[in-house]
Amino acid sequence: MSESHLELSGVDIEFPTPKGPFKALDDINLRVDRGEFVSLIGHSGCGKSTVMNIVAGLHQATRGGVILDGREVDQPGPERAVVFQNHSLLPWLTVYQNVELAVKRVFRKTKNRREMREWIDHNLALVQMEHAAHKRPDEISGGMKQRVGIARALAMQPKVLLMDEPFGALDALTRAHLQDSLMDIQADLDNTVIMITHDVDEAVLLSDRIVMMTNGPAATVGEILSIDLPRPRDRLALADDPAYNHYRHEVLTFLYEKQKKVESAPATARPETNQTPPAAPEPARAATGEAGRKARETTA
Amino acid sequence: MNLSLKTPGAIAPVVNLVRGENRREQVDILFRTFGLPLIGLVVFLMIWAGAAAKIETSLGQFPGPAQVWHQAEALYASHVAERDKAEAFYERQEQRIAERLADDPDYEPRIHDYPGKPTFFDQIITSLITVLSGFLIASVIAIPVGIVIGLSNKLYSAFNPIIQILKPVSPLAWLPLVTIVVSAVYVTDEPMFDKSFLVSMITVVLCSLWPTMINTAVGVNTVSSDLLNVSKVLRLGWVTHVIKIVLPSSIPMIFTGLRLSLGIAWMVLIAAEMLAQSPGLGKFVWDEFQNGSSDSLARIMVAVLAIGFIGFLLDRGMLALQRVVSWDKSAVLR
Ligand SMILES: Nc1ncnc2c1ncn2[C@@H]1O[C@H](COP(=O)(O)OP(=O)(O)OP(=O)(O)O)[C@@H](O)[C@H]1O
Ligand SMILES: [Mg+2]
Numbered sequence: 001m002s003e004s005h006l007e008l009s010g011v012d013i014e015f016p017t018p019k020g021p022f023k024a025l026d027d028i029n030l031r032v033d034r035g036e037f038v039s040l041i042g043h044s045g046c047g048k049s050t051v052m053n054i055v056a057g058l059h060q061a062t063r064g065g066v067i068l069d070g071r072e073v074d075q076p077g078p079e080r081a082v083v084f085q086n087h088s089l090l091p092w093l094t095v096y097q098n099v100e101l102a103v104k105r106v107f108r109k110t111k112n113r114r115e116m117r118e119w120i121d122h123n124l125a126l127v128q129m130e131h132a133a134h135k136r137p138d139e140i141s142g143g144m145k146q147r148v149g150i151a152r153a154l155a156m157q158p159k160v161l162l163m164d165e166p167f168g169a170l171d172a173l174t175r176a177h178l179q180d181s182l183m184d185i186q187a188d189l190d191n192t193v194i195m196i197t198h199d200v201d202e203a204v205l206l207s208d209r210i211v212m213m214t215n216g217p218a219a220t221v222g223e224i225l226s227i228d229l230p231r232p233r234d235r236l237a238l239a240d241d242p243a244y245n246h247y248r249h250e251v252l253t254f255l256y257e258k259q260k261k262v263e264s265a266p267a268t269a270r271p272e273t274n275q276t277p278p279a280a281p282e283p284a285r286a287a288t289g290e291a292g293r294k295a296r297e298t299t300a
Numbered sequence: 301m302n303l304s305l306k307t308p309g310a311i312a313p314v315v316n317l318v319r320g321e322n323r324r325e326q327v328d329i330l331f332r333t334f335g336l337p338l339i340g341l342v343v344f345l346m347i348w349a350g351a352a353a354k355i356e357t358s359l360g361q362f363p364g365p366a367q368v369w370h371q372a373e374a375l376y377a378s379h380v381a382e383r384d385k386a387e388a389f390y391e392r393q394e395q396r397i398a399e400r401l402a403d404d405p406d407y408e409p410r411i412h413d414y415p416g417k418p419t420f421f422d423q424i425i426t427s428l429i430t431v432l433s434g435f436l437i438a439s440v441i442a443i444p445v446g447i448v449i450g451l452s453n454k455l456y457s458a459f460n461p462i463i464q465i466l467k468p469v470s471p472l473a474w475l476p477l478v479t480i481v482v483s484a485v486y487v488t489d490e491p492m493f494d495k496s497f498l499v500s501m502i503t504v505v506l507c508s509l510w511p512t513m514i515n516t517a518v519g520v521n522t523v524s525s526d527l528l529n530v531s532k533v534l535r536l537g538w539v540t541h542v543i544k545i546v547l548p549s550s551i552p553m554i555f556t557g558l559r560l561s562l563g564i565a566w567m568v569l570i571a572a573e574m575l576a577q578s579p580g581l582g583k584f585v586w587d588e589f590q591n592g593s594s595d596s597l598a599r600i601m602v603a604v605l606a607i608g609f610i611g612f613l614l615d616r617g618m619l620a621l622q623r624v625v626s627w628d629k630s631a632v633l634r
Pocket of ligand 2: 050
């Protein structure tokens with residue numbers, strides 16, 4: 001059995017609540033290779049952020065654990081950089097200073113001042129934010145903040161980059177733009193990435209593998225889908241690509257049939273998806289895609 | 301180009317008016333910032349004058365605005381006169397010393413302090429020095445303690461009840477204890493501070509510690525968990541964590557506490573000075589009360605207005621300091 005880069009084995013977590021322990025995750029197993037881009041997808045509240053927080057070391061698993069390059073993860077650390085859902089930039093520091101805080105922390109022994117400055121500028125350039133280096137977070141747009149959050153994480157040169165719905169709060173155009181930037185950066189740096197998303201297109205476009213989670217409580221890994229699409233990937237070309245649409249359909253089927261969210265959202269919100277027969281031929285698949293797109297928006 | 305942005309708030313409408321920008325609106329702003337407060341003041345003075353005329357006391361009629369103004373002028377005049385006398389006193393003394401030194405080079409001169417009574421303005425200065433030193437000491441204790449308590453939920457639970465119990469204690473209850481303890485502990489041959497100064501200052505410290513401490517602790521305790529996660533992922537050291545994350549995000553709460561504390565400090569001081577007979581505005585009020593001359597009421601009124609005005613200025617001072625220190629220049633501070 002070869003040793004993998006990042007391995008989650010038998011991870012359970014129980015949160016203590018006033019009404020007794022709440023089991024959020026049950027027996028999560030996942031192996032991630034170096035340089036792999038993995039997406040976690042699942043309905044809201046199923047426990048995606050919790051999985052990520054365990055990998056980040058911000059939560060402790062009740063049972064099982066996480067091993068990164070042969071060492072058990074038991075506390076947070078900059079080698080597992082996190083891009084938070086709401087950017088989490090320090091509002092009293094400029095863009096530059098926000099990245100600097102991370103760079104100073106990680107490279108204080110290995111880089112001198114000039115090298116640090118160059119490294120910060122380099123990372124801001126990666127996300128095309130050099131022009132706003134001296135602005136404060138409240139002076140830049142949401143998409144720009146998210147980019148700075150990514151630059152801050154990349155600047156830590158992490159072994160694993162963890163991203164919790166990094167583009168969730170952005171409009172579709174900005175999101176597409178940032179997805180493209182992320183693919184470019186990823187092609188250069190070849191980081192190991194775990195990204196949480198609830199956007200099916202985003203998952204298929206960016207990932208090497210998509211991990212689909214079952215609904216909570218006691219959520220676990222439902223299915224894992226390998227995306228064998230050649231890189232670089234072009235969103236326009238892929239839109240008509242049968243393989244791409246096939247992958248999309250797989251994910252949508254998992255989310256809206258196998259793991260249909262029962263208690264939330266009235267049934268009228270996504271009538272077609274619920275009634276689509278599983279073995280539908282080609283034309284029906286396209287229809288499912290459209291309906292799924294609408295349904296996806298309702299889960300956000 | 302955009303000059304109006306750079307001119308300070310109150311002057312901006314005037315500048316804009318002169319430049320003929322948006323006349324109606326500027327006049328409106330001017331009316332609101334200067335006109336309305338002025339009307340309020342006039343109404344207040346009229347009510348005061350009307351009410352004063354109806355109150356007959358053992359010391360004569362209650363003073364209206366005019367008498368009080370008159371007494372304020374008198375207090376200022378006596379202050380100036382006293383200063384002149386003091387100057388003359390020191391001049392004469394120097395002259396005498398110079399003469400004696402000419403006669404006898406071995407003579408070691410001793411400078412005597414001017415023995416005159418402190419004036420109203422001297423008392424104001426004394427009170428200000430006392431309140432500011434007390435407030436400074438209280439803040440230097442309260443902010444670090446608040447940070448340490450706020451950072452740990454356990455410490456917070458442990459100390460919060462004590463703070464809550466000590467917070468509402470009246471200065472008048474502390475004062476006897478402080479007086480006795482200071483007399484017992486502070487025994488030196490060459491005292492650097494007056495005992496009375498120490499007593500009022502320590503009382504101020506004891507009463508103005510708590511709002512700053514509680515607000516700092518709450519501010520520190522409620523730093524957003526996202527920012528705490530950033531700090532954890534970066535594995536920031538304790539000092540960096542406090543300086544870069546905790547302090548900036550609790551600045552508004554700390555200042556709310558500081559302003560409450562300074563207000564309390566000023567109120568407490570006046571009471572302490574009255575009761576302890578230590579120099580300051582409180583003693584001035586008490587002396588006038590004991591004095592019971594026909595001018596006393598008007599003088600006390602002058603002191604009352606001065607106390608209020610100084611309290612207001614102190615608060616504005618803190619606000620200005622907050623503006624300088626705060627990172628969020630866009631926040632509306634009032
Ligand atoms: N600290 C906690 N204490 C108690 N319960 C928690 C805690 N954190 C998460 N949970 C519960 O665990 C479950 C999973 O939460 P989590 O935040 O991981 O969901 P998610 O999949 O990230 O959802 P979303 O897509 O909305 O972000 C939820 O039911 C949540 O209520
Ligand atoms: Mg989440």
